[in-house]
Amino acid sequence: MSPVRRPGTDEPPRPKRRAARAAPRPAPAPRVPGVGVIGLGFMGRTHVAAWAAADAAGLKNRLVAVCDPDPARRAGRLPAGGDLGPGVRGGRLFDPRAVAGCERPEELLARDDVDVVSICTYTDTHVDLALAALAAGKHVLVEKPVALRERAAARLAAAARAARTLCLPAMCMRFWPGWSWLHAAVAEGRYGAVRSAAFRRLGSRPGWGSTFYADPQRSGGALFDLHVHDADLVRWLFGAPHAVSATGTPDHVTTNYRFEHGPAHVVAEAGWDHDAGMPFRMAYTLVFERATADYDGTRDPPLRLFRDGLEQPVEVLPGTGYDGEVRHLLTAMAHGARSNGLLATCDEAVGVTRMLVAEERSLRAGVTVKL
Secondary structure, eight states, X not given: OOOOOOTTSSSOOOOOOOOOOOOOOOOOOOOOOEEEEEOOSHHHHHHHHHHHHHHHTTOOOEEEEEEOSOHHHHTTBOOTTXXXXXXXXXXXXXXXXXXXXXXXXXXXXXOTTOOEEEEOSOGGGHHHHHHHHHHTTOEEEEOSOSOSSHHHHHHHHHHHHHOSSOEEEOOGGGGSTTHHHHHHHHHHTBTBOEEEEEEEEEOBOOSSSHHHXXXXXHHOHHHHHTTHHHXXXXXXXXXXXXXXXXXXXXXXXXXXXEOSSSOSEEEEEEEOBSOTTSOOEEEEEEEESSOEEEEETTSSSOEEEEETTEXXXXXXXXXXXXXXXXXXXXXXXXXXXXXXXXXXXXXXXXXXXXXXXXHHHHHHHTSOEEO
């Protein structure tokens, strides 16, 4: 049979052309979180270094803005003898050509390239700055203590529960190698029940921000600024105590924690009234039914476990709790976690504040205070 020809021609019909398919577009690269740090004192510089270390370890982020009233700090200049930071040439904490320097927090929070904010200012500014950062749609890492009073801490906790972004209180000891090991050992009952727990955190008052730290109305003294770490650990390990009994002063305090269901002996000592020449020391000793764990940050290795009459080595990973909390927050951001799913929450910070206020009352009145 002859092929059907096109009308008015002697040519056979041409085959229909298929429409060319557009090549699939490559998926856009994930956005690298932009970091802003408010406050570039000692703790702010520590956070800058922790974010840089996380990036170097593969948890990508980039410092895009800083905020501090001091122009030298905004330019990344390290103080005399400063040894923190990613080692930018010229003795700077960061390259000021790549990082915006803001004089006021609202300038930093208005930037679209800032996704997550470290708040490293004095305690009496933490809550207001964290609330402003959450309102601006930023993730937040807010330094401890979150506040000196429960009502202020509760304001932030309520905002954190309602926010679409994350708010992590910087309870760094939860992430500290050797201390996170302790929590796992207690939670798993690895060596039986805990019979006794003693924590020690001793040193001299910080040499930076001397006016602030010398004012207990603003800093809360060692009770709130230093002892807060062990108070949080006690609550994290054993739950909220039903009563506290504190002795000493706000600059050197020892607290006995009592539990209805928990270890019979739990005590924590913290003080920053030592001579400036004394090295900082953080330590714990926990007596389990079948072992004793002893940690002292001034020795190497810091953690020792005594079991069956023998000392057993315990590996402590490198790094600090500052590294751990930053990496935890970056991972939670990447996985779309909610604030109540973080290892430390603002609601827990409210509970710790309640404990510290009770310890403060006990210290002043010389009585046991029930929670």
